Amino acid sequence: MSAWNAADGGRVPRVASRLDGEGCLPAVAVPRQAWVDNLRVAVIVGVIAAHVSTAYILDVDWYYEERTPTAASEALFGVIIGTGLLFGMGLLFLVAGLYTPPSLGRKGPRSFAVSRLMRLGLPLLVFLLVFDPLTDFIGYRGMGGGLGPIDYLSRWWREDWDLSIMWFVAALLAFSLAYAGWRSVGPPGKGRGGTLGSAQLLSLGAFIAVGSFLVRLIWPFGSNSLFGLNLWEFPQMIAMFGLGVVAAERGWLDNALPGPFWRNCGLAALAGVAMLFVLGAIGLGGDDNPFLGGLHPQAAILPLVEGVIAIGMSLWVLEWFRRRWDYATRFTRALGRSSFAAYIVHPPVVVLLSVGLSSVAVAVEVKFVAVFALGAVASFALGWAVTRWRVLAAIV
Numbered sequence: 001m002s003a004w005n006a007a008d009g010g011r012v013p014r015v016a017s018r019l020d021g022e023g024c025l026p027a028v029a030v031p032r033q034a035w036v037d038n039l040r041v042a043v044i045v046g047v048i049a050a051h052v053s054t055a056y057i058l059d060v061d062w063y064y065e066e067r068t069p070t071a072a073s074e075a076l077f078g079v080i081i082g083t084g085l086l087f088g089m090g091l092l093f094l095v096a097g098l099y100t101p102p103s104l105g106r107k108g109p110r111s112f113a114v115s116r117l118m119r120l121g122l123p124l125l126v127f128l129l130v131f132d133p134l135t136d137f138i139g140y141r142g143m144g145g146g147l148g149p150i151d152y153l154s155r156w157w158r159e160d161w162d163l164s165i166m167w168f169v170a171a172l173l174a175f176s177l178a179y180a181g182w183r184s185v186g187p188p189g190k191g192r193g194g195t196l197g198s199a200q201l202l203s204l205g206a207f208i209a210v211g212s213f214l215v216r217l218i219w220p221f222g223s224n225s226l227f228g229l230n231l232w233e234f235p236q237m238i239a240m241f242g243l244g245v246v247a248a249e250r251g252w253l254d255n256a257l258p259g260p261f262w263r264n265c266g267l268a269a270l271a272g273v274a275m276l277f278v279l280g281a282i283g284l285g286g287d288d289n290p291f292l293g294g295l296h297p298q299a300a301i302l303p304l305v306e307g308v309i310a311i312g313m314s315l316w317v318l319e320w321f322r323r324r325w326d327y328a329t330r331f332t333r334a335l336g337r338s339s340f341a342a343y344i345v346h347p348p349v350v351v352l353l354s355v356g357l358s359s360v361a362v363a364v365e366v367k368f369v370a371v372f373a374l375g376a377v378a379s380f381a382l383g384w385a386v387t388r389w390r391v392l393a394a395i396v
Contacts, residue, residue, distance in 0.1 A: 034328035036095060037336025039321040043088050044339050045376055048346050050081045050088075051165070052372045055354050056364040060222065063139035063347060064354045066364060073365050079280060083273055086306045087313040089168060089233065090240040094314050096172055097244020098253065100179055101188070109184035113177055120173040127166045127344055135348040136160065142355030162228030165347060170229065175241050188249045196252035197261075204239050205307035211235030212303035220293030221302065232293070235303075236310050243311075257319045265319070268312035275305045338383030345382045350375035 054062040057069040057077045069077075104112045137152050147155070163170050212235045219225035219232045247253040257265070279291065279302065290296035328336075353371045360367070 033326075034332065034336075035321045035326035037328070037339070038325040038332060039095065039318065040092070041332075041335045041339050041380075042321075043092055044343050046084055046088055047165075047343065048350065048376050048379060049372050050084060051347070052350050052354075052368055052375060053077050053081055055350070055371070056368045061224070063135045063351045064142050065139075066143075066354065066358060066367070068364050070365070075280075079277065082280075083276060083309065086236075086272075086276070086309045087269075087317075090236045090310045091314040091317060092168070093172070093175075093237045093240040094244045094318065096175075097241040097246075098248045100176060100241075100245055101183075101248040104180060104183060109180045113180045116173055116176045116180075120169050120176070123340075123344055124163075124166050124169050124173070127169075128161070128163070131344065131348055132161070132164050132166075133157075135351050138348065138355060139351050142351070142358055162224065164228055165343070167228050167230045171234065171237055172241075175238070179245060194250055194252065196247060196257075200243075201311050204243055205304075205311055208236050208239050208307035208310060209300075209303040211239070212306060213300050216293030216299060216303070217295065220289070222292060236306060240310065240314060253318075256322060257315065262316060262319045265312045266316040268308055269316055272305050272308035272312060276309070279305065334384050335380060337387045338380050341383030341386040342376075342379040343383075345386075346375060346379040349379045349382065353378075 051062060054060040055064050056066055057074055058081060059067065103115075107115060133153055133156050136156060137149060140147070140152060145152070212232070215235055216232050221232050223232060225231040256262075279298075290298040291302045293299050350371055353375050354367070357367050357370065
């Protein structure tokens, strides 16, 4: 049964989730909040869908590529995946921020930092040393590469390694340690109060818009920046993590958002999506590079749209899950516990499936459906198996 209920008033920090601060990793000795688990599972399933779509439909680098989509499917997936890209990971950072101050308060800065290094740093190292090169080699051979494993891995370490999907974990580790260092110097004030309103959200949106524009002067949207850290996304991620931290310290999201405020967040998100459609229509068939970064008017417009979608959609979705999906069964609890492990193992899983289907003569859209469905199920099943091991469960 969920720990969040009417008696608690939907108070996020009071009943600490087993996310334990980092937003994606379980701790022990505190109840899980069902809506947070369900939200996290939904986002990670979306991430798996996005990555499979880059194998078959969207022109984005992935371990294995077999792209022969129709123009209609490419446009449809571009809008759906593009919209999710503008808020999905930011939503996880928002939730992570919500649980960081309570975790730091329980453990103290030093223990909190050690815990984050264990629970985020160790999975990061395992992925870099094992899963990333293995997945890259599987995809390389699946696309007809002829090098053997020793020669390929030697070249990979010299030329190709990066953080891949774990940029998210590396960024979250950096943000968490920075927050711990900040609070070790000056702890938060004792006062809690005030409300989250339009003034705070407008300031946050301005930070995302201006920060993204400036960062993308150097690292354009979608570029492979500095070890694959996706630095072009960092202004949004910093803003959403910061919103979660400040909201937790001031109690802004302890209770359910007022109905009108929640609806306005949804309307703002819809307006942002509509603007994204307009931008897509403007750039249709033309050069979209001016939108991605640089000293162009278009490069200033996209971050504005991103800020609207990231803030409006994240708050709307968070509240929707808290109101409508705050329930748990044995199955959903297992999904929640296994979600971070599923995130780590899904690249080799879906790439193996893609390579296995490479000789099947069907449309890539059909392959997308098959690999996404089987890959999501297999990734969560493996994640669940990992969490059954006591030692590994303490980390993932």
